[in-house]
Amino acid sequence: MTNSIADIEEADVILVTGSNTTENHPVISAFVKRAVTRRGGKLIVVDPRRIKLTEFAEQWLRPNLGTDVAWINGMMHVIIKEDLHAKTFIEERTEKFDELKAMVEKYTPAHVESITGIPARQLMEAARLYAKAPAASILYCMGITQHTTGTDNVKSLANLAMLCGNLGIRGGGVNPLRGQNNVQGACDLGGLPNVLTGYQTVDNLDAIKKLERVWNVTGLPTKPGLKVTEMLPKAHSGELKALYITGENPLVSDPDLNHAEKCLENLEFFVVQDIFLTETAQMADVVLPAKCFAEKDGTFSNTERRVQRVRKAVDPPGSAKDDWKIMCEIATRMGYAMSYKESEIIFDELAGLTPSYAGISYPRIEHEGLHWPCPTPEHPGTPILHGAQFTRGRGLFHAIDWIAPAEVADDDYPMYLTTGRVLYHYHTGTMTMKTDGLNERAPESFVEITRGDAQGIGIDDGDRVTVTSRRGEIQARIRISRKAVDGTVFIPFHFAQAAANRLTNAALDPIAGIPEFKVCAVKLSKGA
Amino acid sequence: MEQTDLMVINGNELPFEPGETILDVARRGHIDIPTLCHLKGTTPTGACRICVVEVKGARTLLPACSTPAAPNMVVRTESPEVVTSRKEILRLMLSSGNHNCAVRGRDDSDWTAFQLGVEKDDGSDALCPVWGDCRLQDLAYRYQVTGEGFQGTPARYPMETANPFIVRDFSRCILCGRCIQACNEVQVNNAISFGYRGAATKIIAAGDRSLKDSDCVFCGECVQVCPVGALVEKDARYQVRPWETQKVRTTCSYCGVGCQLYLHTRDNRVVKVTGVEDEAPNYGSLCVKGRFGFTFIGSEERLTDPLIKENGAFRKASWDEAIGLVAEKLKTIRDEHGGDSIGVLTSARITNEENYIAHKFTRAVLKTNNIDHCARL
Numbered sequence: 001m002t003n004s005i006a007d008i009e010e011a012d013v014i015l016v017t018g019s020n021t022t023e024n025h026p027v028i029s030a031f032v033k034r035a036v037t038r039r040g041g042k043l044i045v046v047d048p049r050r051i052k053l054t055e056f057a058e059q060w061l062r063p064n065l066g067t068d069v070a071w072i073n074g075m076m077h078v079i080i081k082e083d084l085h086a087k088t089f090i091e092e093r094t095e096k097f098d099e100l101k102a103m104v105e106k107y108t109p110a111h112v113e114s115i116t117g118i119p120a121r122q123l124m125e126a127a128r129l130y131a132k133a134p135a136a137s138i139l140y141c142m143g144i145t146q147h148t149t150g151t152d153n154v155k156s157l158a159n160l161a162m163l164c165g166n167l168g169i170r171g172g173g174v175n176p177l178r179g180q181n182n183v184q185g186a187c188d189l190g191g192l193p194n195v196l197t198g199y200q201t202v203d204n205l206d207a208i209k210k211l212e213r214v215w216n217v218t219g220l221p222t223k224p225g226l227k228v229t230e231m232l233p234k235a236h237s238g239e240l241k242a243l244y245i246t247g248e249n250p251l252v253s254d255p256d257l258n259h260a261e262k263c264l265e266n267l268e269f270f271v272v273q274d275i276f277l278t279e280t281a282q283m284a285d286v287v288l289p290a291k292c293f294a295e296k297d298g299t300f301s302n303t304e305r306r307v308q309r310v311r312k313a314v315d316p317p318g319s320a321k322d323d324w325k326i327m328c329e330i331a332t333r334m335g336y337a338m339s340y341k342e343s344e345i346i347f348d349e350l351a352g353l354t355p356s357y358a359g360i361s362y363p364r365i366e367h368e369g370l371h372w373p374c375p376t377p378e379h380p381g382t383p384i385l386h387g388a389q390f391t392r393g394r395g396l397f398h399a400i401d402w403i404a405p406a407e408v409a410d411d412d413y414p415m416y417l418t419t420g421r422v423l424y425h426y427h428t429g430t431m432t433m434k435t436d437g438l439n440e441r442a443p444e445s446f447v448e449i450t451r452g453d454a455q456g457i458g459i460d461d462g463d464r465v466t467v468t469s470r471r472g473e474i475q476a477r478i479r480i481s482r483k484a485v486d487g488t489v490f491i492p493f494h495f496a497q498a499a500a501n502r503l504t505n506a507a508l509d510p511i512a513g514i515p516e517f518k519v520c521a522v523k524l525s526k527g528a
Numbered sequence: 529m530e531q532t533d534l535m536v537i538n539g540n541e542l543p544f545e546p547g548e549t550i551l552d553v554a555r556r557g558h559i560d561i562p563t564l565c566h567l568k569g570t571t572p573t574g575a576c577r578i579c580v581v582e583v584k585g586a587r588t589l590l591p592a593c594s595t596p597a598a599p600n601m602v603v604r605t606e607s608p609e610v611v612t613s614r615k616e617i618l619r620l621m622l623s624s625g626n627h628n629c630a631v632r633g634r635d636d637s638d639w640t641a642f643q644l645g646v647e648k649d650d651g652s653d654a655l656c657p658v659w660g661d662c663r664l665q666d667l668a669y670r671y672q673v674t675g676e677g678f679q680g681t682p683a684r685y686p687m688e689t690a691n692p693f694i695v696r697d698f699s700r701c702i703l704c705g706r707c708i709q710a711c712n713e714v715q716v717n718n719a720i721s722f723g724y725r726g727a728a729t730k731i732i733a734a735g736d737r738s739l740k741d742s743d744c745v746f747c748g749e750c751v752q753v754c755p756v757g758a759l760v761e762k763d764a765r766y767q768v769r770p771w772e773t774q775k776v777r778t779t780c781s782y783c784g785v786g787c788q789l790y791l792h793t794r795d796n797r798v799v800k801v802t803g804v805e806d807e808a809p810n811y812g813s814l815c816v817k818g819r820f821g822f823t824f825i826g827s828e829e830r831l832t833d834p835l836i837k838e839n840g841a842f843r844k845a846s847w848d849e850a851i852g853l854v855a856e857k858l859k860t861i862r863d864e865h866g867g868d869s870i871g872v873l874t875s876a877r878i879t880n881e882e883n884y885i886a887h888k889f890t891r892a893v894l895k896t897n898n899i900d901h902c903a904r905l
């Protein structure tokens with residue numbers, strides 16, 4: 001997030017898109033709802049589904065799936081036409097405004113309506129509401145990123161925020177809500193194929209030299225590695241021979257599961273380190289038992305870039321070990337000695353190699369976490385990014401044209417499928433499904449559909465149906481719901497028995513490598 | 529120079545800002561005024577009146593939590609009149625339901641009959657489930673009030689246990705309304721409100737349905753703010769006593785909000801979770817996963833030993849053997865096919881330190897940049 005969580009409550013207008021906040025980030029949704037009910041803020045929800053937050057919204061836009069760039073361009077068209085853009089901000093702090101302006105010229109409300117289905121007048125009203133707010137915040141989640149055009153969608157939202165001068169101010173910002181507890185930290189600390197810690201690129205020779213010195217090694221690779229979505233095909237073709245997975249369960253979370261399974265089978269050697277024998281672990285050659293968060297010391301970085309302590313409360317079961325310790329022992333056996341007494345020493349080492357974490361230490365975050373960038377021990381942390389200037393100097397507008405989703409509904413597969421989470425479960429369910437109460441509230445997968453669509457194919461609430469896509473099929477029960485939108489069904493992806501990702505499309509965003517989870521074409525038939 | 533507004537509490541001159549209540553000013557000045565219904569950050573309701581203070585010139589005692597501070601106001605927080613009033617309120621509360629803790633007074637000849645009645649309502653022969661962790665009990669001690677001599681009023685409404693997480697025990701509810709404030713103003717779930725009137729007043733979900741059939745999302749905010757034993761976590765009720773547990777502050781391991789929470793442990797097991805109040809980012813709030821989804825930690829299904837697959841089936845192995853096997857295989861593959869023939873998936877679930885070690889291991893030992901995680905999935 002460019003801004004902090006608490007800052008959301010300061011916004012005059014909040015635009016939420018592609019985030020079912022009350023179910024996926026419940027505590028953040030309370031900040032959004034309070035901004036509306038207690039501070040008179042206005043909420044714009046852009047989401048095809050009738051999610052809970054729509055009850056608090058001043059404007060609710062229901063775009064067709066996969067049309068985000070179009071409505072965002074449309075809002076910018078209106079804002080520029082009506083002269084509501086932040087001219088001084090654009091002048092002083094951004095580049096390439098003219099290219100953006102030229103691009104959005106053709107996105108008239110009428111044209112946008114024809115693509116997105118959002119009534120022209122509604123789009124104009126929402127655009128005005130956003131643009132006229134002294135401070136407006138944008139919140140988004142997987143509904144924006146999990147598309148073949150995910151990167152375009154994100155850049156478009158940044159365009160919108162810059163256009164209205166909504167960066168670097170309280171109550172403003174472009175705020176991605178991270179789905180998993182430490183996505184932020186995994187990205188910050190080198191868990192990516194193209195960057196080292198602190199987003200230093202792998203071909204940055206100064207950074208590489210520093211690492212080689214501190215780590216006392218030579219010949220660190222400088223060519224970007226494979227993304228997760230590239231690793232599996234390479235496993236299939238035999239170029240990738242070994243895979244070491246820690247704490248992930250791609251056999252439920254991966255797009256096009258049937259294919260993923262075949263890829264993993266092809267590996268010469270497969271290690272999984274986890275807390276449970278997950279669907280993925282069952283395919284491994286060696287499984288290593290790890291501690292869970294309640295058994296470890298360390299830190300997580302949350303979605304607002306706040307680095308916070310994790311502390312041991314109980315002993316691990318059996319001989320389970322810290323993930324870091326296991327990897328250190330393997331490294332040592334391979335001839336490169338790695339050993340640390342405790343997590344704090346690792347933290348100090350990483351802080352020394354990661355400019356944005358350099359000023360953070362355990363004593364400083366004993367009581368309350370700090371927001372990176374925090375370059376020095378005296379630095380108070382940075383709750384709001386891009387205060388005086390952007391990281392790269394000037395903010396760059398990206399002129400982006402809308403392109404249709406990779407797969408569109410047709411006669412054979414006439415409905416759209418979109419996937420997501422429910423309140424009571426988390427990700428692949430390995431943790432939440434151990435709590436009976438959570439299972440009682442959300443016992444099994446379901447297919448959420450409108451009454452009209454259900455009647456159209458002659459199915460009723462509670463019926464079992466088979467959902468088929470070009471990649472596979474699953475069975476689940478029908479849930480007729482007011483949340484649904486005609487022409488589209490929603491299936492949660494938590495449940496291994498009816499894994500929605502047997503249906504989804506592995507087509508990738510060319511830059512981020514994110515699969516198109518949010519749109520694919522399916523057909524429904526009665527019976528299982 | 530700007531004039532600072534001043535008021536006097538218990539003889540101390542204290543500055544205040546416009547908009548502050550007597551309670552705000554007193555708390556800042558480390559003067560303790562007891563409260564029950566007051567919930568920080570929400571609209572004061574004045575429901576309990578335990579916070580009443582004497583204000584010079586006022587005809588009646590005034591609730592500190594909702595009375596704005598005024599220039600030259602003179603306040604006494606523990607005057608005899610105030611204390612009498614508080615005792616009266618506490619006595620009424622204690623007599624209003626199943627408050628079977630020590631403050632009720634064990635010498636009371638009615639005690640046995642009373643306790644037997646509560647046992648019947650409650651299905652337990654122990655003292656109140658929150659004894660030792662109850663604001664009403666604390667205040668009764670502080671003001672030396674017992675329930676003795678009062679005819680206990682029988683419980684009007686049966687207990688609600690029909691949901692997986694929260695027991696609602698109306699016999700111990702003092703109708704302070706904090707749960708409503710928490711639900712409607714803090715979490716804004718709008719699931720509960722005051723229902724019925726007068727002596728029949730009850731906290732209800734819409735249509736007086738059970739929570740499981742209401743808009744309740746089981747965030748448990750109401751449980752955390754309930755000052756007495758009327759709202760208790762189902763799994764912890766009568767199982768967990770505060771003096772038997774330790775608590776450790778940590779960060780929630782589910783979503784990216786990173787809520788600060790306490791894990792309450794007993795005998796090496798997590799038995800309860802509460803939010804850390806007054807601290808960012810969640811200021812005490814949690815969601816159902818963070819508060820109630822902790823069973824996995826002590827699950828029987830946790831992996832306890834390394835496993836090695838042989839002829840299609842896993843067998844247990846020692847760490848020495850497992851580490852040796854992994855090291856040897858990775859070394860052979862790296863040396864024969866190059867580091868780029870190995871991939872590592874680190875995790876958005878493990879700590880920063882562990883991600884850093886995974887990155888170091890991959891790049892320095894395996895000699896490849898093939899490292900990623902599944903956050904985008």
Ligand code: SF4
Nearest residue numbers: 701702704705707754
């Ligand atoms: S249930 Fe608890 S918080 Fe709610 S009114 Fe009763 S005593 Fe107060």
Ligand code: SF4
Nearest residue numbers: 711744745747748750
């Ligand atoms: S658990 Fe949460 S939603 Fe349910 S009544 Fe309590 S505060 Fe409201």
Ligand code: SF4
Nearest residue numbers: 780782783787815818
């Ligand atoms: S308590 Fe809920 S909202 Fe808070 S971090 Fe955990 S899962 Fe997220």
Ligand code: FES
Nearest residue numbers: 565574576577593
């Ligand atoms: S705390 Fe002030 S009236 Fe209850």
